[in-house]
Amino acid sequence: MIEHIVAGLQRPNFVAFVILFLWGFFVMVTHPNLVKKLIGMYLLQTSIIFLLVTIGAKKQSTVPILQAADAAAIATHEVDPADYANPLPHVLTLTAIVVQVATLGVSLALVAAIYQKYGSLDEDEILKRIE
Amino acid sequence: MSYPLPVIIFLIPFLTAICLPMVGLKKRHWCRPLALIAVCAMCVAAVVNLLEVLAHGETRYAFGGWPISTSFPAASIGVEWVNDPLASVMLVVLSSLASVCLIYSGPVSPQSLGSRVVLYYTLILMLISGLTGIVLAGDIFNVFVFMEVAALSAYALVGIPGGRALIVAFRYLILGTLGASFYLLGVVFFYAATGTLNMADLAQQLADKPELMTSKAVIAGTTFMFIGFGIKMALFPLHGWLPGAYTRAPDAISPLLAALMTKVALYGWVRIMFWVLGAGAEIGQIHVLSLLGVLGAFAAVVGALLALSQQDVKRMFAYGGISHVGLILIGVSQGNQTAFAGSLFYLINDAVMQAGLFFIAGSAIYHHKAQTVDDLASLRGGSPWMIGGLIVLALSMIGIPPTGGFFGKWHIILGAIEAHNYWAVAAVIIATILTMAYFQKLFVRIFRDTHLPSDVERIETHPSIRFSVAVTSIAIILLGVCSDPIIRFFRDIAVSAGM
């Protein structure tokens, strides 16, 4: 069991993902302040995207934009996928980042409407003002 | 050119939703009829699609026409839709219930919307097209994006009445986004382990390389996807958002959410569980199906127990829905054809029952301002038709023969006996008894005082409410009467699911 976890620690990216994911999850679920919850939600979503892109990354690989010089190589199908980063995770990340901001927009609209009605951003304060 | 009907079914509500804000700028009163026409057209197209699929079997639709230049078996290059019998049946149920809910939402919609009623109907149509996408999707990342469309419109629709609804909507948003993020994490783990996003291709990868099934990445992916779907389908420990959301939502939206949101999430999990992972998946030597059954049993019993202790009518029906999700999970996890067919049939019945119950709860509030169980008595004097509908739906919720609910439960119990899981049979029976108890509490309050209260004069219920309650009650009885061919139809779906 221990050597599995030590093997896990060899990957700095995955360790960073785990720390961000759990901390964001913790703040998002337990913090009383509504805006702080949203900051935790933001970090949770960015940590998942961070893991997605680290899976697509390759050592010694350039940006997946085929330069004109490669046009000849591409014509004869010798594009070596190893020297370009994997484009698919980047597409999923673009979609996930924009979903994240859309969710953030709606949640901040809800927070603004709640503040307009109850005059506070703190959950316990709001619950007191409901009765 | 592959068979375009599924895309047309999706495009009808989608394009109407896009054009509604433009149309609504000038002609605000046009948007409700336009939305109704769109959903009814979608219903007709879904029935035609069902007949087509029954005649010619499953069809696949590759967007952008992308399987052409590759050697891959499935079109894992582009995004793909799978239009198999189960998906087309779900489409028919989804579109017919959505049209009945839209008819019902005429008089009951929140009145203080003013010019924003256009956006209200846009979001309803976006919710319906999002759910259609989940039902038809053949690509796990596509399911995530459709889930976000449906979820975002649901958060805003729940928050419309303002005041306490906003707080409940915010809680629903936090838990919903948590669910979607866990699902995305599951997708990331599956992508890391197999490199593909297409369900058919993923299933083939997992079948070709057996050691992949027991690799920790796939097990973690399955767990995260299950937690994500668990939150979306309000499985018992993760159901925190559902009672508040359905109670505080506007009365026109509660039936739409109650009937469709959790059921489509359950359908999504069944599709991934059986068509992608295969029924033999294990999480660390614990057979996933038995784990699922235990969680389902726990959810069924505790859901019905919580429903017993509720005072608010809508909250009681919401907890009833949670217990039914648990019941369906019990059926799905028995691993044999009878229980699987029974639970899918019960899924359709439960969608119709939940819609009907929330129609009645909404009409009680609309006509008699009857919020809690105690003041339902005025319903008896005011609108006897509603009481008739309530009796039929209660029979189906408990599971009495003429209604569809009985046949679903009956096949789940048969399947559980067949699989020798007697604790599952016990859980189903306990849940039934508890459901009987809380409906008995409901009917005692209605029929307790023998003399008719004199001051309650006969209220003429709104025709569209009477129509929607009548349609759901008749649908429940029809489902019950012709349950045998439907169950046989679901049995050969179970065969294709690898049972």
Added chain:
Amino acid sequence: MIQAHESVIVRTMSRLLIPLIQLFALYILLFGQYGPGGGFVGGVMLGTSLILGILVLGPESAPCLLAKKVIHGDGVGLIIFAGVGGLCLIGGGEFLNYSNLRIPWVDTDSHRRYLGILLTQLGVAVDIAVTAISIVISLSSINDSGESHD
């Protein structure tokens, strides 16, 4: 709405910056196929240029009035995107299969797909810009409502 910023420097600088941001956004949008960038980034930058006008130059300024007119076109970007997809469907291919776009002077499939990608990027950019501006206007109209009723 948020009142005009009090310091002259901020107002004049932002009045200078807005056209530059828009120019750069258009460059990013149109050259999204040759380098990094594209529909999403170009759209957000177009939106941000008008958001700068709303936040800094006050309600009566030109960018703010333009923004108020723009937010009525909610679904235009999505209509462009789904319209291109629909045209391919009508043209006889699958939905969003750009090689079926019936464009008269274009003959090779790959060039049709190139134009299809360009059109959809425009659709995405318009949609994101309009939504960003509409969310900012909604969020900035919280405190001027004063009384709260539900």
Added chain:
Amino acid sequence: MTLLFEISLLVLLIITAAGAMLVKDLISSVLILGSYSFLLAIVWAWLGAVDVAFVEAVVGAGLATVFFLLTLFGTAPKDTRIRRTTTPFVAWFGLPLLGLLLLYVAEDLPRFGSPDSPASVHVSPEYLKNSLQDTDTPNVVTAVLMDYRAFDTLIETAVIFTAGIACVLLLRRNQE
């Protein structure tokens, strides 16, 4: 790019995230979140995802911070200072356990940057090989985003459209 640069970038990332979550004043924690997004954009650029770095810088640091600050300017200043919160015992015990479980899972994930990991062998070579002939667009990410998986992006734009409509529906209830 020595390993030292990568490790320091990740450490900086976690420090800014910690700052964003621990700071008591909401407005400063939002601004630290903006710097977190900026650092994340650098991390994307280092991982070879240039398009994503661009979007993260514009959308993450730009738009998200504008949304946060607009909401906070709408509230009274007394609300932006939040009180001390006590972390429940289960958090100190449960979260590290979850972390160890996740690290235990990490062993089966492909090694960072290995060119023969399943993700970069199975489907993505097709994109790299065919995208220039099929779509004439050198930027493979845009080709995949707008053509191969165009339906995802269409629904993605629908998500943004829905978010815009939802914000108007929730907030602008007093215009008419």
